Amino acid sequence: METLGIITALIISGLLSYIFSLFLVKFAYRHNIFNNLEGRNFKEKKIPRAGGVAIVISMFISLLFVRIVFSYIFKGINETRSYILLFFAVLIIFTLGIYDDLKGANAFKKIFVQIIAAIIIYLAGFKIVEISIPFIGTKSLAFNLIPFLLTIIWVVGITNAVNIMDGLDGLAVGVSFFAALSLGVLALLSYQYHIVVIIVVLLGSMIGFYPFNFPRAKIYLGDSGSMVIGFILAVLPMAKIHRKVSLAIALMIPIVILFLPILETLVTIIRRIYGKKSIFTADTDHFHYRFLKKGFSETKTTLLLIFISFLFSLTGISFEFVQTKLRLLLFILVCLIGFSLLHYLGYYNLFPKKRRRAPGE
Secondary structure: OHHHHHHHHHHHHHHHHHHHHHHHHHHHHHOOOOOOOOOOOOOOOOOOEOHHHHHHHHHHHHHHHHHHHOHHHHOOOOOHHHHHHHHHHHHHHHHHHHHHHHOOOOHHHHHHHHHHHHHHHHHOOOOOOEEEEOOOEEEEOOOOHHHHHHHHHHHHHHHHHHHHHOOOOOHHHHHHHHHHHHHHHHHHHOOOHHHHHHHHHHHHHHHHHHHHOOOOOOOEOHHHHHHHHHHHHHHHHHOEOOOOOEOOOOOHHHHHHOHHHHHHHHHHHHHHHHOOOOOOOOOOOOHHHHHHHOOOOHHHHHHHHHHHHHHHHHHHHHHHHOOHHHHHHHHHHHHHHHHHHHHHOOHHHHOOOOOOOOOOO
8 A cells, every 4th residue: 555655656746847847948938037157157157046946846746745645654753843843944955945046155154044844853852862883883972962952963964965066957867866766665665655755756756857957957956946955865864763763773874875976065165164165265276177178078977977887886785685794794895986086076186295496496
């Protein structure tokens, strides 16, 4: 019976997202509502930033429909308050994104609101309460301050990581799709069908939106879309299951699944600090831009990065079925792939060795 509800959620969210995306594209071009490029984009074409509206509205309508028609999926869930707070937090992030897309919000305001939403999530019970240590296993975090800080850092970090990926047609949605699909598989294996439904409506909404976002895009996600997707991807791995541990068993699994946007974010922060710039300063030195500068087309760059993300997601799922020691080896392999990517894109050249002065200079 749960299968019918899940399939229905996927179909409805996909259809609604496609219809809303089509409407928004026509509406934006008819009324000349375009994206402010801010000097960061390679694109010559002005594109509306309204995709988040289609995705979020499609998700909410689909979830409401499934909640009413297939209510048995949600029976036995004693965390209604938690999911109401999750809805409220997502609404806050969505409102922030809409405001940023229309008016523009500085980085400090965005981070502040994201922290507020993350605190709401923590109070709702979505929190990091344990970590996975190689050769030792999963360990609970004893002090309340540590789970609180880790949860805030994780939620704000992943929210912005997906936002950073939204710099090329179809990239953020493609990467997020496989990350969400991986989390959905893990939820399904844990028989948490209510979580599966949430992930499925997100997947359906991205599927319906993607024909308009794939190169050459007619519409962008905008911050209203990329931040909401990132926020949801950050929160769901912390959802509780029957064993009272995180959905992904340990923090290592969602880290692997979301390794590409996490790596992108860490590199961005490091190179901006090294360059004595604000870590919030926009630029054109992200992974996708470096691929473009190497001569890759937008489509090839998007597909390549999505494929790499798919491999990471597949590896993350495999962690569910292997022993702790093998998890470490797989994690090392993922890191080696990441380092190889950084080397190929020339990021190691950011830290050139200082030349010794010759005598007499």
